[in-house]
Amino acid sequence: MGKTPRLEPPHPSAYPVFNPQSSISNLRSSMTTRTRFAPSPTGYLHIGGVRTALFCWLLARRHGGQFILRIDDTDDARNRAEAVKPIIDGFKWLGVDWDEGPTADASGDSFGPHKPYYQGQRNDKYEAAAMKLLAEGKAYPDYTTPEQQDAAREHAKLARKPYVHRGTNRDVPAEENVRQYAAKKAPLLLRVDVGRRVTFTDAVKGKHEVNTDTIRDPMLLRGPDENGLCRAVYNFATVVDDIDFGITHVVRAIEHLENTPTQLLMYQALGATLPTFGHVPQVYFAGEKMSKRKTPKLSADEVAKFKACGWTDAEIAGRDDLNIIAVAYYKEIGYLPEALINYLCRLGWSLDAETEFMTLDTLKANFTLDRVTDAPGGYDAKKLYWIQGEHMKLVPTAEKVERCVPFLKRAKLIGDTLDDRTRAVLTKIVDASGDRIKLFSDVLAFAAPILKSDIEYDPKAVEKAFKDPTAKTLLAEFAEMLKGCDPFDATTTDKAAHDFLAPKGLKLGAIQLPLRVAVTGTTSGFGIFDTLAILGKEAALKRIETALAMR
RNA sequence: UUCGAGGUAGCUCAGUGGUAGAGCAAUCGGCUCUCACCCGAUCGGACGCCGGUUCGAGCCCGGCCCUCGAACCCA
Numbered sequence: 346m347g348k349t350p351r352l353e354p355p356h357p358s359a360y361p362v363f364n365p366q367s368s369i370s371n372l373r374s375s376m377t378t379r380t381r382f383a384p385s386p387t388g389y390l391h392i393g394g395v396r397t398a399l400f401c402w403l404l405a406r407r408h409g410g411q412f413i414l415r416i417d418d419t420d421d422a423r424n425r426a427e428a429v430k431p432i433i434d435g436f437k438w439l440g441v442d443w444d445e446g447p448t449a450d451a452s453g454d455s456f457g458p459h460k461p462y463y464q465g466q467r468n469d470k471y472e473a474a475a476m477k478l479l480a481e482g483k484a485y486p487d488y489t490t491p492e493q494q495d496a497a498r499e500h501a502k503l504a505r506k507p508y509v510h511r512g513t514n515r516d517v518p519a520e521e522n523v524r525q526y527a528a529k530k531a532p533l534l535l536r537v538d539v540g541r542r543v544t545f546t547d548a549v550k551g552k553h554e555v556n557t558d559t560i561r562d563p564m565l566l567r568g569p570d571e572n573g574l575c576r577a578v579y580n581f582a583t584v585v586d587d588i589d590f591g592i593t594h595v596v597r598a599i600e601h602l603e604n605t606p607t608q609l610l611m612y613q614a615l616g617a618t619l620p621t622f623g624h625v626p627q628v629y630f631a632g633e634k635m636s637k638r639k640t641p642k643l644s645a646d647e648v649a650k651f652k653a654c655g656w657t658d659a660e661i662a663g664r665d666d667l668n669i670i671a672v673a674y675y676k677e678i679g680y681l682p683e684a685l686i687n688y689l690c691r692l693g694w695s696l697d698a699e700t701e702f703m704t705l706d707t708l709k710a711n712f713t714l715d716r717v718t719d720a721p722g723g724y725d726a727k728k729l730y731w732i733q734g735e736h737m738k739l740v741p742t743a744e745k746v747e748r749c750v751p752f753l754k755r756a757k758l759i760g761d762t763l764d765d766r767t768r769a770v771l772t773k774i775v776d777a778s779g780d781r782i783k784l785f786s787d788v789l790a791f792a793a794p795i796l797k798s799d800i801e802y803d804p805k806a807v808e809k810a811f812k813d814p815t816a817k818t819l820l821a822e823f824a825e826m827l828k829g830c831d832p833f834d835a836t837t838t839d840k841a842a843h844d845f846l847a848p849k850g851l852k853l854g855a856i857q858l859p860l861r862v863a864v865t866g867t868t869s870g871f872g873i874f875d876t877l878a879i880l881g882k883e884a885a886l887k888r889i890e891t892a893l894a895m896r
Numbered sequence: 897u898u899c900g901a902g903g904u905a906g907c908u909c910a911g912u913g914g915u916a917g918a919g920c921a922a923u924c925g926g927c928u929c930u931c932a933c934c935c936g937a938u939c940g941g942a943c944g945c946c947g948g949u950u951c952g953a954g955c956c957c958g959g960c961c962c963u964c965g966a967a968c969c970c971a
Contacts, residue, residue, distance in 0.1 A: 385971050417971060491969095507898045507967070532969065550901075559899075567969045579971050603900065603966055626902080633964065691908075691919095698910035699918040718909070721964070725907050728920050738933085781932045839929095857929045869931045 378410030380594045381587070383417045383464075386428035389666040389673060390435030392724075393598070393628040393635050396689040400625060401596045402441050403690070403712035413457070413590055414446030418465040419582050426451050435672035439682045440705075445590075459590050464582050471577030474585045474615060475533050475565045479526060482519030483614045484565055486531040487512025510534075510561040530575055533566040535614060543606040548594075548623035548714040555606040563607045580604055584611040587620060596623040596714065599721075623714045626693055626721040630670075635724060640670045650678065653789050655755040669726065679752060679785030681740070684733040691732075693722040701728075702735045734783045746775050749788040756789050758796045770795070770879065777875035794865035795879055800888055802866040807895065810862035817893055819851075820859045824889045833882040835874035842874070863892035 380401035384394055405412040414436070416429055430451040436442075437449060445457025455462040478484035489512055501508035512534045514522050526533070537560050544554045566575040577585070587595060602624040612619050628635045643651070643661070651661055654677075666673040675685050687703050694717045696703060703711075740748070746768065753759045759767055771792070775782065778791045794800065811817055826845050830837045842853060849855075861873050864885050870876060877885045 383971085387971095419971080502897075505897055553900090555899095561967095564969065570969095576969085578969065583971090599901070600965060601971085604971095624901095627965075629964080688908095693909090695909055697918095701908085701919050720902050720909090722908065725920075728908060731920060734932090779933065783932085842929095853929050861930070867930095871931085873929060 377591075378405055378408035378594060379413065379590065379592050380405045380410065380596060381413040381415055381590060381592050383415040383583070383586075383597075384432050385417045386425065386432065388428045388431055389637075389671040390432045391635075391670055392672060392675075392685075392689060393670075395435070395439065395441075395672060395685075396628060396692060397596065397598055397625055398436070398441060399686060399690055400623075400694070400712070400714070400717065401594070402443075403708055404594055404596065404714065405444075406709050407712055410593070411444040412442070413592070414443040414462065415586060415590070416447055416463045416465075417579065417583070418463055419577055419579055426453060429453075431666065431671075431673065435676075438676050439672065439686060441686075464577075464586065467582070467586065468574070468576055470589065471582050471585050472566065472575065475577070475581070478535065478565065478614055479523055479533060480519060482522070482536075484533050484535050485512060485514040485517060485522045486526040486529075487514060487534045487562075487564075488529075488531050489513050507559060508561075509559060512562055515562065530569040530573070532564050532568045533575070534562040534564055535581075535611060537562050537610055543609050545605065545609060545619075545622065547602070547605075548596075548621050549626075549717045550599075550602065550624055550719065553602075553605070557606075557610070560607055560610070563611070565611075580607055581611060584608050584615070584617075588612065588615060588617040592620050594621045594623060594714075596625065599624045599626050623717070625717055626719060628692060629721045629723045632723070635670055637665075637668060637670050640668055643667060647678070650786055653756060653793070654752055654786050655757055669724070679787065680729075680733055681736045681785075684729070684736040687736065688729040688732045692724070693718050702732060730783065734780065737783055738780060742772060742776050745782065745785075746771050749775060749782070749785050749792075752786050752788055753792060753796075756793070758789065758792055773875075773879045777871040777879065779871065781871060791870060794867060794870065795876070800864075800866050800891070802862070802892070802895070803868075806862045806866065806868045807892075809868060810859045816856075816859040819856055820863060820889060821893055823856055823860070824886060824893075827877070827882070827886060827889075830882070833878060833885075835872065835878045838877050839874045859892075860889070864888045 382394070382398035382401050384390070384398075402412045404410075414433075416432075429447065433447060433449060433451045445459065446455060446462045448454045448456055453463065453466075455466075461467060475484060479486075489510075494510065497510070498508045512532070514525065515534075515536055517525070537557050539558050541557045542554055543557060543560075544552065546552050563580055564578045565581040566577055569575050586592075605622055605624075609619065630636075630640055633639060648661060651667070652658075661667060664673070664677075667677060668674055672685070676682075683705055686705060686708070690703070690708055690712070691701060694712070696707070696711055696716070737745075749771065750759070750763060753771070754761060759771070774792050774795060775788065778788070781791065782788050823842065823845050826841050827833075827838060830841050842856065846852060846855060857873055858868065861870060861876070862868060864873075864876060864880060880888070
């Protein structure tokens with residue numbers, strides 16, 4: 346060990362830190378927790394990313410700090426509003442709010458003391474930081490040709506050794522490098538001192554130690570592009586920004602763990618205090634990293650569900666984010682944001698040995714990095730669905746109605762404006778449906794048979810209900826009794842049914858199915874007497890008549 | 897190939913040297929009006945393998961196996 350530099354994270358009270366770009370952050374309270382989530386604009390919000398973002402957000406909220414959103418678009422081709430919008434919309438839907446970052450309209454503007462928060466708009470800062478390192482002799486231009494580098498890489502491969510790149514001007518004096526770089530731009534590399542060890546403690550994964558011999562001289566700035574612009578590479582842009590923003594906890598996906606020693610050297614070169622790092626394990630699907638490509642397309646059932654919601658085949662086909670990997674899918678099929686949040690947080694993190702269901706308040710009050718698990722977690726759709734059901738039980742009827750409305754409108758079961766009478770009917774339907782509505786889109790299955798004026802009889806249901814020839818006779822007799830029911834409410838018709846069946850020695854089962862199919866066209870639904878009541882006497886009797894006349 | 901991270905019930909996770917746990921799923925039963933809800937029960941495990949330390953190992957040590965990830969002028 347001896348003279349080995351140790352890059353242990355400081356005690357939290359050591360914040361705030363050196364900040365090369367701004368003096369504002371030096372005024373921060375030393376106890377502030379600042380976290381960030383930095384998605385690259387891919388055009389959809391990945392649920393694995395959401396989980397990481399949730400951890401960051403919860404950490405900031407728990408400690409009264411700030412959560413910052415940053416768009417990592419150093420690869421400038423991706424810097425387009427349409428690629429950012431779905432990400433921002435996803436967070437808005439989830440209710441994950443950010444204290445600084447891109448504006449909610451995804452116009453490319455930012456808000457907050459360190460704006461802009463788009464890396465594509467911050468290259469001047471990266472260049473300034475890199476020039477400082479160049480002048481100090483900590484960075485140097487590399488004039489290695491691609492051919493030379495390929496050859497070196499091939500050589501290392503044959504020798505079965507990892508390729509560790511060192512550039513041409515590594516040992517050239519600082520002033521000379523400044524002169525050469527001014528004359529001819531090239532990739533700018535950080536000089537890594539060999540023969541040293543970098544150690545750090547990850548808040549999730551524990552102690553890590555790396556020998557600098559295995560760390561290549563990392564690129565800070567790329568060589569000039571066709572416009573002569575030298576754009577920063579991810580690793581460097583991230584470090585410059587995290588320092589500038591005063592990030593205290595860098596929580597990100599495990600694949601960044603191996604970037605960390607390199608970034609630590611950058612922090613050191615820039616003279617900055619280190620944040621705490623926490624690397625969270627991946628979300629798996631079927632045993633590997635969850636990705637759009639590996640994830641199943643919509644099932645036939647799901648497609649049917651979307652179509653019932655009023656989607657056309659073309660609309661479904663036109664949305665590549667209708668996929669369990671993207672947040673949009675959950676929104677469109679009617680999940681509750683708090684259920685997705687609960688599930689995602691539970692995936693790879695635990696409150697204790699048994700708690701599965703957690704409200705947002707519980708999460709905000711209890712989230713800690715040290716209970717993030719080491720092992721990757723597999724996505725489990727059934728578990729999510731169960732959690733959804735649990736959260737749905739807590740939603741009051743009025744709110745449930747409100748949140749079902751967009752689905753009913755889309756399916757054209759109700760008009761664009763909602764009158765009081767329709768709202769009253771919907772309330773009755775939602776109320777009668779009870780816990781059967783797991784997803785908001787489920788409301789359609791219960792509402793459609795009642796709201797549609799032209800009843801659609803499912804042939805299979807009809808077959809099943811009237812297979813027994815006595816069914817129609819019974820139903821016709823019972824219809825006569827229904828005519829006399831006044832008021833036509835569930836209690837009255839229920840009593841009528843029992844009065845009708847008891848003398849015959851029959852139970853409700855004898856008439857339940859034919860009656861249900863006659864008035865709804867399907868075999869399932871909520872309570873049959875609730876159904877009759879919501880339908881009203883006239884419509885109910887008319888439907889029974891129609892059913893009796895069939896075949 | 898090199899480096900890194902994992903492996904406890906079908907799945908997600910607890911288990912911090914002292915008799916292997918929870919939820920979900922599955923199966924069965926009860927309730928009811930079909931489903932859902934609710935209630936009850938059942939099924940679940942050589943803790944990846946081998947060895948070592950220990951009175952005692954899922955936990956500590958060593959080796960191996962398997963899985964995943966990284967090794968880009970991607971992020």
